Amino acid sequence: MCTAITFATKDHYFGRNLDLDFSYNETVTITPRNFKFPMRKVDDLSSHYAMIGMATVVEDYPLYYDAINExxxxxxxxxxxxxxxxxxDIDGKNNIASFEMIPYILGQAKTVDEAKKLLENVSVSAEVFSADFPTATLHWIIADKEKSIVVESTKEGLNVYDNPVGVMTNNPPFPIQMYDLNDYYAISAHPLEHKFGNGVSLHEYSRGMAGLGLPGDLSSKSRFVRAVFTKYNSMCDDDELSSINQFFKILGSVEQVKGLCEVTPGKYEYTIYSSCMNQDKGIFYYTTYGNSDIHAIDMHKVDLDGGKLSIYKLNKKLSVSYDN
Incomplete structure (x- = not known):
């Protein structure tokens, strides 16, 4: 399971936690404008917007988990x-495999509105990448600097929802997630005057009691509520370091610690990496479960007119700075 968020200060940021019980050897991968994306059912993308994101690269094909374009x-x-x-396959539709969705959209759209236009004629194909990489059951969040949407392919077809909170997790479907926020109507980050009953003497014996009822479990519904609450009450300066630090703090409010969520006997889901992408500058920041140091890759420091991928292995080893 995972959590994705948008965030804005002076610049605009987009990223996610990847929560799984195993790794596919992810790398930060830059795809330049002239890298050829072979498409299974539509014309190949031979020329497209450059992009940077986290991907598993298989036979020189980047299987993106998350990315931004230039x-x-x-x-x-x-x-x-x-x-x-x-x-x-549906006649008359652009049949796009799930693993092609990110390059298909980011390769051609500059904004959410342009992405919506592309999605009008898309059907998500059941085509698998290979026998070693079966189809993943996904839905998608798409965000520009102003707005975001959620894209869900269900038995009813392709659904595109406006996402006014800029947060997405997993189940249930997005409209239900949004409606369920109403259950937390009374939660606040600020002290409240109690309304338990006239004449009943009550007092706050601890700070933060206005947040009683905010869910703290690891379910996708609870992470959605907690991420929205944390994002909307978060405060920080608007410089780059303050912004990315706060972004990772927001994701940290819903990160998964290894050992708390058993998937199969002896195997546990945990936050393998967290990403934060500056949408204005094209910089990809990340941390990993084993290394909380923030690492950065700037897409504009490579030749974006080239035709070959630039691949960066993750720094997973923690280093300690001794102060004495």
Whole structure:
């Protein structure tokens, strides 16, 4: 399971936690404008917007988990089990495999509105990448510097929802997640005057009691509520270091610690990496479970007119700075 968020100070940021019980050897990968994306059912993308993101590269093909393009449009795929449904080829539609969705959208769209236009004729194909990489059950968040949407392919077809809170997790479907925020109507980051009953003497014996009821478990519904609450009450300066630090703090409020969520006997889901992408500057920041240091890769420091991928292995080893 995972959590994705948008965030804005002076610049605009997009990123996610990847929560799984195993790793596919992810790398930060820059795809330049003239790298050829072979497409299974539509014309190949031979020329497109450059992009940077986290991907597993298989036979020189970047299977992106999350990315932004050079225009600042971001997109991430998150697990959507039991609800995601992909289709056999439909005549008259652009049949796009789930693993092609990120390059297909980010390669051609600069904004959410342009992405919506592309999605009008898309059907998510059940085509698999290979026998070693079966189809993942995904839904997607797409965000530019002003707005975001959620894209869900279900048995009813392709659904595109406006996302006014700029947060997405997993199940249930997005409209239900948004409606369920109403259950937390009374929660606040500020002290409240109690309304338990006239004449009943009550007092706050601890700071933060106005947040009683905010969920703290690891379910996708609870992470959605907590991420929205944390994002909307978060405060920081608007410089780059303050912004990215705060972004990772927001994601940290919903990160998964190894050992708390058993998937199969002896295997536990945990936050493998967290990403933060500056949509204005094209910089990809990340931390890993084993290394909380923030690392950065700038897409504009490579030749974006080239035709070859630039791949950066993750720094997973923690270093300690001794002060005495």
């Amino acid at each position: 225009a600042g449009l971001g997109m991430a795929g998150l697990n959507f089990p039991d609800n995601a449904h992909y289709f056999a």
